[in-house]
Amino acid sequence: MRVTQGTSEASAVSLEDQAFERLRHALMEGIFAPGQKLSIRRVAAALGTSPMPARTALRRLATEQALDVLSSGTAIVPRLTRRAFRELSAIRATLEPMAVAMAAGRIDEGQFAALERMILGGEAARAGNDPEGMLRADRDFLFALYRAAAAPMLYGIIESLWLRRGPMFWDARWIILGRNPTGNQHREVLQALRARDGVTAAAELKAEIEAAADYLLSRMRFADDPDDPEGIVRLRPLSLRKLSGKPTGG
Template sequence: MLDDQLEPVASRVTMGDGVYLQLRNALITGRFDPGQALTISALASSFRTSHMPVREALRRLAAENALEVASNGSAKVPQVSVERLDDIYRARTVLEGLAAELAAAHVDKGGLAALEAIVAEHEATYASGNVYDMLLKNRDFHFAIYRASGSEVLVQLIDTLWLRHGPYMRMLSSEISPRPGSGLQEPLSQHHRAIVEALRKRDGAAARDAMVADIGATQGLLRQLCMAVESSR
């Protein structure tokens, strides 16, 4: 299961950093199931490394609250819950809304054109049925805006929240995958276009409100999925 998600580490980065970055990206894009165990031996085999760089990567990810590490060094993806979801989204709403508001004062024509291109690519990937590419384009869209805010601190904090949001991304991809053409992507597209339009008008308040609406729409869907999971435990 892991072999089709992870690749041998390139020589241009240190072994430890390569393992960490690949695992981090896999977590942030929802490649692992909530509660899934990640053993050092299995990961080392997938990465074709010794145990040491894997163990260090797991420790780093645990320090970012992306994983739960047991005393034997093995790790587990956190379980999902409505309480944890709401906690993450409370922080996301504040930080990402502020980043969008700040971006309205800084984004230029080139940045707006890039955002429009990402929106189009995002819609095209969903139409093609490639859910993971769609979610990656969604992340590209959001972080292009957050980087345009000019706040390095905000970008770092938001990135950490998205990492902790990984198990919920897995739930989202599992919900969308069996239902191509269902229209589930329409609210996302509408919110994205509203954000771009607010940025074009340099209306910081409207950009913040559109971003908060976008985040809230996803939270609403995930709350339903979390409640279903909790009721089945």
Template sequence: MEKIVRQTLSDQVYGDLKELLQAGEMEPGQRFTLRGLAAAIGTSAMPVREAVTRLAAEQALEVLPNRAIRVPLMTRERFLELRTIRLQLECLAIEAAADKRDDNELAEIQRHEQEFLQARAQPDSRAAVRANKNLHFAIYRSARMPALLQIIESLWLQIGPVLNYDLASSAARLSQGEAHLHHRAMVAAIENRDPAAARQALHADLLSASEYILARELLP
């Protein structure tokens, strides 16, 4: 029973850390300790250690020689590689979503778009990053392709922290950027069941964000 309880807790911690990474709540290069993470989550060190081990295997976290835990730094070369893969897989997902979504799924997508617009209006960069992630994943879940969704989740474990270099970079970037326009086009295409338009809108969204990040020359 103790082993089952510990494993369940480990899975919960893993899910919490995964959500933080994908939603951009952690930044590239940010460091933690097992004790600090355990205290923040409110659990013992063992489930945190097990969750970190899993995330390290997925290249989402690094365990340093001094036992510190670090969000990996992203190189320009790796960022470009991940962008190439994301453009293919996430565009495939949104095409399927436009074709398969039901009314409940559309309502959830629209709700997250509104959350992003509210965060943009405040402006609240952190809330915008979370809303952006929630919008994208509401779309990808609507594709109803579990294997594809799992791959996209793995990619976002690596790319999520880097999105802080875009939407969370400044209030001006959030209020003056084009993300809300791309989101509007994505949602409209899904509402109209237009896979080609959905793909075009998402492609533009990913390229716009990635080109801004590359232009800032923060990636080694």
């Protein structure tokens, strides 16, 4: 959890804001694990500040649901239950297509070119077995669209959704990479946006989000999943008989 010191242009931005952004980035990039406790003093030490900026930044993150707070007051990286993940995905499937529809007709040719490059970057990362690069490219693509919507409240809400699920989603990056077919509909979204067809773009994204949620629900473990009692039973007993040259299986 060693995070680097800010850059020189940061001198005009408060330490608190810098800490806030640094922590948001850390949440999105899997630097924190779900369930990890973030103590004010330890975060401050890692950031190289006094506890104050870290303290406020952590509280701010809790307010936007990026972090949870234990009864002791300690901030903790969320571990999502199945139910919470379903809820979060349903909200995403509702709001992100809305943002895409709002972006339709607001994207210029330069932005289209940049978006195309992001798609190519994501595809290259997939082909190169680079799950981190894939997640980043996909995220950059979508957030470029949401920025284009010019709807600051909506953008802020979407950000908080992504922050809350950031750590566990990062943990699932190999699962996502291993999905075949990919389920990625960014090209379809972009094509519809080029045609100024916000309705189709929104529908394509909604379908993508919902299918991806279903896929992850079928592949991941969640915070309240019961220990699988059959898991151990599925370990078949070792065969104690002498090997007779025939494979015994198991």
